[in-house]
Every structure is written in structure tokens, then in C-alpha cells.
Amino acid sequence: MSILVTLSMLMVLLVPLATPALAAGSITALSTPILVDDPTIPQAAGAIKVVVPANTIKNGDSVIFKLASGFDFFAPAGFTRDAGNVAHAVKPVAAGDYVVVPATTGPLPTDVNGLLAANIDIVILDPNDEIQLTANADQSITQDFVFYVYLETIEVESGTSDDLKVTFDGPLSTGFTTGSVVVGKASTAGQVTLSVSGTDTSNNNFNFDLRVKEDTLGSLQLGNDSLRLELPDGYEWTTPAAANVVVPALWGENIIVTYRLDTSGEKLYIDFVGADANGNSAADPAEIAPATARATNIASAWDFAGILAFTVDDDTAIDPGDVVAKIKGETDANLSEAVVGTYGEFGATVSAKDAPELIAGQTEQEIGEIVIKESLNGTLVVGRTVTLTLPSGARWQGEYDATVPGGPAGDRLPDFERDEGLRLDFVDYTGTDERTARFQVNAVSGDAATITLEDVEVALEAEFEGDLVVTVGGTAGVSGEVTVGKVVAPITATTLSTPDVVIGLSGQAGGEFTITENIAGAFIDDATVILDLPGGVLFTSTPTVEVTEGDLRITNVRRTGNDNQVSFDISSDSDTASTIKVSDVTLKLDRTVAEGNITLKVQGAGIVETDAYPDWTNSDTAAKCAVARVATPAPSDQINTSVFTIGSTTYTLNGVEATMDVAPYIKGDRTYMPIRYVAQAAGVADSNIMWNAADQSVVLIKGDRVVKLVIGSTTLLVNGIAMTMDAAPEIVDPGRTMLPLRSVAQALGCTIEWDATTQSVTVN
Secondary structure, three states, X not given: OOEEOOHHHHOOOOOOOOOOOOOOOEEEEOOOOEEEOOOOOOEOOXXXXXXXXXXXXXXXXXXXXXXXXXXXXXXOOOOOOOOOOOOOOOOOOOOOEEEEOOOXXXXXXXXXXXXXXXXXXXXXXXXXXXXXXEEOOOOOOXXXXXXXXXXXXXXXXXOOOOEEEEEEEOOOOOOOOOEEEEEEEEEOOOOEEEEEEOOEEEOOEEEEEEEEEEOOOOOOOOEEEEEEEEOOOOEEEOOOOEEEEEEOEEEOOOEEEEEEEOOOOOEEEEEEEEEOOOOOOOOOHHHOOHHHOEOOOOOOEEEEEEEXXXXXXXXXXXXXXXXXXXXXXXXXXXXXXXXXXXXXXXXXXXXXXXXXXXXXXXXXXXXXXXXXXXOOOOOXXXXXXXXXXXXXXXXXXXXXXXXXXXXXXXXXXXXXXXEOOEEEEEEEEEOOOOOEEEEEEEEOOOOOOEEEEOOOEEEEOOOOOEEEEEEEEOOOOOOEEEEEEEEEOOEEEEEOOOOEEEOOOOOEEOOOEEEEEOOOOOOOOOOEEEEEOOOOEEEOOOOEEEEEEOOOEEEEEEEEOXXXXXXXXXXXXXXXXXXXXXXXXXXXXXXXXXXXXXXXEEEOOOOOOOXXXXXXXXXXXXXXXXXXXXXXXXXOOOXXXXXXXXXXXXXXEOOEEEEOOOOOEEEOOEEEEEHHHHHHHOOOOHHHEEEEOOOOEEEEEEOOEEEEEEOOOOEEEEOOEEEEOOOOOEEEOOOEEEEEHHHHHHHOOOOEEEEOOOOEEEEO
16 A cells, blocks of 8 residues: 555545535544455545644644554555655555545635645655644635545455544644544455345246345355255246356446256356456457456446246146245355245235215215226236126216217216226216216236226215115126215204194194204205195295204295295305204195105205206105194094005905905006005095096095096196106006006005015005
8 A cells, every 4th residue: 555645636626525614623434335354455445524623733733644453555466565665655546545635625716725735745654554744834814724535445454343443643732633533344244235126926927136235345255156046836947047147237347147047947046257357248248258257346236137037837836925035055145035026816806995974965976996906917808898886876977078988978987097007998887877887908907007996976866875885897807896985864854843733724833843964064055955845735834944053054945836845045055064943834734634744855956966867766855854743634534554565466454465466566666556456555445446548547536535647647636736746657567557656645645654674565
């Protein structure tokens, strides 16, 4: 080793790094690399920055810096250290150890160093480890003095494991900064760090990348069996055997390797021949010269990318999951095994990220995200389909697109967020109710993909409550059910009192009731709410309607619908779930009203947005409650009880079992029965059932009530007063006249009870 002082050559090459004038003195290591205990090779320690405060150094001040025990300045072979030997005192900038005094210490030309290079004399006290710096002029009174010590060719004695500490010392009177700093850490056992990346999930072919990094110079063991990778049973290497391949360095020097396979194909040997002394690359295979290979001169790292590959040899010997390779060989590495791939079968799973709270009877309700995840790339085959089906009472809405193939203008379609090249494109809605959205796989994934249906909205029928479950199907092999929302009724109507009333009287007191939001914002801004009474019941005055809790605002309470309705407007929807109280209810009942509860319905665009869908016959009412009870029937009424079961020709009348010639059925959520049994259940004598073939009409007479219906018409006449049914009479094979039970029975003064469990209807 020799100490290089080439001050005039180097001062213009350095970036100014000094601190401002009058800064405190300091000795700082710019880096602390790891050094290996090998005295035959020169190694670079960290550089040192020394700052001496302005007006500190006087002419004649000196400082000595010395290396710690176990470290020397490197001496080339055949060189005899001699303090008087100055042949090695001059070196080119790229090699050796040297002191640099920059001309300036800051970004401005005026940031002149407190001492210039010509003001520093350097003496080699000991060519092994000790140098003295002496000032031949006073330091500037306004500028700090900054100099750097570069230690680029250090020799580490065998067995040294201590830190390389450089000590700056001098007499008490010296103005130089003194102290010590660690500029390197010695290691007696260098290790190689291995890391695996780019692994595949597959059922056949696998690739992965391996990074090999020397922690210290010489960590990698050269020669045969430097590294050996062993696959578990059932797999074999497809990496071809090859000799004298140059692997470019990520940093450091290129390395020559040889790949070998054992006869079983399960073991891959990577033999590191050494550094490519000619500097060749894999792009120049003809220039590779392993005969000139040598150990690297600097700790290096290499990536084995696009090279390491294996395949399934015997699928009966393996299970789905991680493929773990063992790592052996002469090199001391940080890993003894590593996951180099994942074996799996074709398949896909479906899940939902969340299930937000949704409001029944409203549109544009955003559901939770639906996630479809492939277990292997290519699981979803191009040309096959994925279908997403909502339950009855829900329909898709999403980003507007008037060009949906196969659908009318105005369809709203869900869309997938794509991943790994996989593409699912919306095709159409199957059926007419927009419950099933169909997608087609139009691009296969480059890797196992995850695709997400997000930012999608649905419309919900008013009577829908509970979990919103999407069923996944189609020809692509994805199946399952996912819960994407929890549907709640927007409001609850609660009766505070149910007074008895009689038919045929006006001005009778009805009961008070409340309407409470189950979720803030359930009532819809700038829309109308309707309180609807059943047929034959009217409001005789406008009740008091007021908000008693929350911040909902309502206006314009009035009677509408020929006085059988009360309406009010939502002027401001709620941020806090609110309660409306309805009081001062007065009623008028005609003689068509049946015995039992008078049920009021809460309807209107202010609470239900989905009543316009033609296939949702139960989507006009958000809540119901009883506001009175008819305790006294008409004098001529006699209470009979009949029970009918859907699909069965057997029924009971006042507990006596009998048989019909045709069974009841359900159509559009309405129960249909043959005319004679509807009339019989309502207490109409056979002689009072009249059929007119000319106008296809049925007339039923019970007491003072005359009810007329026409096949195919939803208009029902009670004593000449027209009312609208939600289903029309029809004729079915073999010529039976079928009537909608609920509408006809209520017109004849009966009450209806439905039992969903037994699929039975009770007519009183």
C-alpha cells in the first residue's frame, strides 16, 4: 500500500459537500462496507469526511490518522514497505488510497475551503497503517476546512473480525479535529444471500427467478457443486444442461457458470467457474474464456432470470400447494429451502368483499364487490360464459350504456375490473327482468387472475327483506353464491291504537300510528308519500301529520284520491333516522267493508321508487298498519271459513272436507280459483252466480252487494262503482272461469289470510 496525495489533480473532480462556515468539527464515515479477512486482495473501506471549524488550524498544527490493528494499507506482491520509499506515493485517481482537499466546500464559488491543498503537507509515518497531515499556513478565519480520506485498497489480516476503526490524533494544541470513526466491518465467514421471485402457480410447467448475492468478497464458493437445487418427488428440472454460460452481474463482475442435471432430473447443479476475466457477456458466447476465470475482485450479485424451470413428472406423487426446493452445495447460503412454485388444479372461487345495508323499494342501491379468482391461469376459457343472477325482487343497474347488445336502449350493465390480461365482457341480460347478467370470457389470463365486479347498483322490490344473494353460474365453470347486501325495509309503521268502527257511518275516530325510518335517508327528497286506505274507507278530514323525531322535513299534507288517501311531500330527507306521527284520523266506511282490521298502506315515490316495474306486483307499498277494526258486520252476513291449498283439489268449508274439479294456482303472486268455489267461500248461493257469454262477464250477488267482473279486465264493479284489481279473471282449460281470489272475496265482504308455509289460503 502507498498513500496517494494528488491534490491538484483531484480538487476539481469532487462535488462540494462541506457544511456552512463556522460549523462544529466532525469526523464522519460516508459508508461502512463489510470486509473479508483475506490479506491477498485489496478491499475498499468507507470514505471519511473531516470538518474543522473556521479559524482553528494554525501554521504547524498536525494530525495523525492510524488504522486499527488487523488492517493495513495493501502492499502489492513483492513490495517492501519503507517509510522512505515514495515510488507508491503517486497513483492514478482510480486506484490506491489518498487524501483529497477540495477547492470549495459549498455550492457557491465563494465557499472557498478554509485551507487549500498547497497548505497541507503529508508524511507517511508508517507505510502499513499511519499517515500524518501538517498545515503550513493558518486556516481562514471565516471558512471551515474540509478534507476527505479515501481508503480503497485495504488489507485485512486473516482471522480479523473487529471493526476497521480509523483514529485521528494529535497534540493537545492542534487545531485539527480528533476522534475516531468506523469505516468497515470485518467478517471471517462471508455468506451468500439467496432470494426467489417470479414463481408460478400451475398444474404443469413452472419458472422462477433466483438472485445470488455475495455479502462479502469471496462469499461464493467456486467450483463444482457450488449450489445444488433439489426438487421434491413428482417434479423434474427442464433447465437444460449447459457449460460456460456468462451471467451478467447486477453489480460487481460477470460470472461464468455451468448447469448440470443428475440422472433423476430432480437435482440441478450450478457450478460457479469464476469471474469472466475478459469481461464478456452472455451476448458473446464465443468469447467466453473459462480458462482465464478468476475470483471476483468485489462482492457481486447475479440474477438467474428466465433460466430456472421445472415440470410435473408424476402428478400422483404430489399434492396441491407450495413446491419447496431444497438448497444445498458448498456455498454457505442463507436459505436451505425455498418455495419455487405452487401446484394447483383448474378452478375458480367467488366471494364478496362486503355486504352493505340496502333499502327495499329503492333504486341505485350499491352492492358489495364480487370477486372471482382463478386458482390457475387459463381456468376461465375464452368463449365461455359467466352468469350473475339476482334473486326475485331485485334487478341489475350499473353504468348506463344505450348500445347493450340484445337489450333495449337504457339497459344498465355491470362491468368487471380486469386483471392479468383476463377479460370478461358483458353480453346481455337473459330473460326480461334484468335479474341475470351474462358475461363472456374474451381473453385468457397470463397468470392466475382476480377480477372484481365493482361500483354496481341494483333496484329492490318494496317487500324484499334479508340477505341479497347473487348466484354465479354459466359455462366457464364458476359457481357459487355470495351475499352482496343486507336489505332492510325503509320504514316501519306502528299502530298506537285500533278503535272499533262500524260500516255505514261517517266521522268515526281512527287510531293514531307512527312511521319510523329504519335507516337515515329512507324517505326520498322532493317526492310524495301516500297514506292509502282500503276500498270502501275514506278520510272525512285531513289528519295531523308531523315529524316527532329526527331532522326529516315534510310539507303540504292534504287529502287525495277521492279522500281515500292522504299525501304529503318530503322537502328535505333525513341525516338522522326520523319518526312521523299521524293523529286525528277520522273515517267513513261504506257497507262493502269486511269485518276485521282496516289496513292502511304507506306508498308513493317519496318512499318507493320501484313501483313502475311491471313484473313487481308487490312493489308499491313500503309498510302497513291497522288504523281501525270493523267489529260489526252487515246484518245479512254469516261468517263462513274456507281453507284452500295451492295445487290441491281438496278444501274445507267450516271444517268439512270437500273436493273441487280444478285446483287453485298462483299467477303473478295472485291466487286464482274456479268461480263457483270463490262464490261459495264468500257465502254466495249457486243461484246468484250468473255467467253472460255475450260479454264474457260474471255477476255475483250477495245480500245488497252486486259484483260484476269481465274476463281479461282488471275493472271490478261493486253496486255499479268501478274499482281496479291488480289481476284479471281468465278462462283456462277445459273452459273453467278462474277468478283472482283476493279481489273478489274482499268485494264480497270477506277477509283473506295467506300461510306461506302450508301454501294455503283461508277465506272468512
